[in-house]
Amino acid sequence: MKPILAGLAACLLLSACSAADAPAEQQPIPVKTVTVASAAVPNVIELPGRVEPVRAAEVRARVTGIVQERLYEEGTDVRAGQPLFRIDPRELRASYAQTQAALASAQATAANAKAVVERYRPLVDENAISGQEYDAALAASREAEANVAQIRAQLESASLQLGYTTVRAPIAGRAGRAQITEGALVSQPEGTLMTRIEQISPVYVSFAQAASEVLRLRRAIAAGEIDLDENDRVEVRLTFSDGTEYPIPGYIDFLAFSVDQQTGTVELRAEFPNPQRLLLPGEFVRAQIYAGEIQDGLTVPQRAVSLTEEGGTVFVVDSEGLAAIRPIQLGAMVDGNWIVEGGLRPGDVVITSNLQKIRPGVPVKVSNTPTGQNKPAKAPAQTDRGAQ
Structure with missing residues (x-):
């Protein structure tokens, strides 16, 4: 009897050890997701720009x-x-007074010469004087009048110099x-430069785009891949160096029709209202150019993306319900969504929560409505410049 009991105890012990060594099945992690869907998204081009005054004048000495x-x-x-x-006006004031006196003397001489002509005119008709004498008096009168005109011009010049x-x-x-x-x-x-004056309301922001990119954009517009707004205006938004956004949009008002031979770029310029003087000439900003809309674009929420040196990564739910990491190429960010230029397809399910707990191959459980889809990014509303 004892050998039988000993064998039974051994079997029970081995069964207990096997049960302890078997790993516990991993529970799925609850996550929220969005389903990537194609939609019209803004065609955003990001470029560095520099703020410039709309008008600038150098104040220099004119005397x-x-x-x-x-x-x-x-x-x-x-x-x-x-x-x-x-500027000390005394020397120019004395010159003005001297010219004024010379004008008075010339006017007196001209008046006398004119009086002589008037006296000689009837004497010529009576043959009391020769025609040669009359002609000489007439020439002297005209010369005196010309001298008056010359000195009057000198006086006007002296007046301008005094005003300067x-x-x-x-x-x-x-x-x-x-x-x-x-x-x-x-x-x-x-x-001599005395000071400078700049008009900073509104202001210009100038930037340069690669000629190849401008050509690609024009071809896409011509092919109907990019749709501009009804006014064919191109909106621009700015971001300061500290990451804050400038609240008032601007519009492209100049596009060069020549390429810089040294840099291979095309110059662009946008005009921005600047009522609070937040934009300062010479300041560098980041510009987002909204050049129409791209049909069949893709976006993902900012919270779903982990940034890397090559671009970004997201976690997606694969066909087996497991988390899988996916590298993606990022475009611009619009309204809290990244525009995806590559790495995702319509229908992919992107995880947006519990990202700290997820690792590749971990089972996940979608806790939100399965039909929920990511809302496409919208282009900023076109604002009437006159309303700013």
Whole structure:
């Protein structure tokens, strides 16, 4: 009896050990997903750009003299014609007075010559004087009148020179730092730079696109692969260097019809309203150009994408219900969605939650409605520039 009981105990022990060594079946991880669907998505081109003023003027000396006073506050807005500097006017004022006196003398001489002609005219008819004397008097009168006209022009020039001693703003805009100080000698022949004025509301943002990309874009528009808006306007949005977005969109207003031979690029320019002076000339920004819409485009939510040096990766649910990693090529981000340029197809199921717990080959359980699909990214609403 004892051998039988011993054998039974051994069998029970071996069965218990086998049960302990068998791995437990892994439970599926609950996840939320989106089903990739093709739809019209914005054709977004990202380029670096630089902010430029719409108008800029250099204020230079138009007369030679000593600067007496600066009449504006540096870094403030000035109106067209506003006085900016005062140059010592005394020398030019004396020159103006001298020319004015010369004009008065010439006018007196011209009046006397004209009176002589008037006296000689009846005497010629009576043969009291010769015709030669009358002709000489008439010539002297005309010469005197010409001298008056010449000196009057000199007086007008002297008046202009005197007026230039008050240096005024040629355009309205933001006046920069003064390049000279009181007591400095400025020169008219050298055109001494005194300050700069820039108009920064609105502003331009200029950028360059590779000529091959511009050609590809034009061909796609001609083939109907990219649809522009009804006004054929191309909208542009900006992002600052700190990642924040500029709230007001702009529009392309210039496209060069020649290619830079050194860089192989085509120059583009957009105009932006700048009511709060957030965009500063010389600042570098990131521009997103919305060049129409691409038919049959694909997008995925930002939260589903892990960024890599080559682009990005997502987890998809394969045919066996397991998680699989998929590298993808990313385009621009629009309204919280990445535009996918490669790596996904319509119908792929992309995981959007519990990404920290998922590893390739892990079983997953879709917890959201199976029919849920990712909403396609929408192009920004076209805004009337005049409403900004």
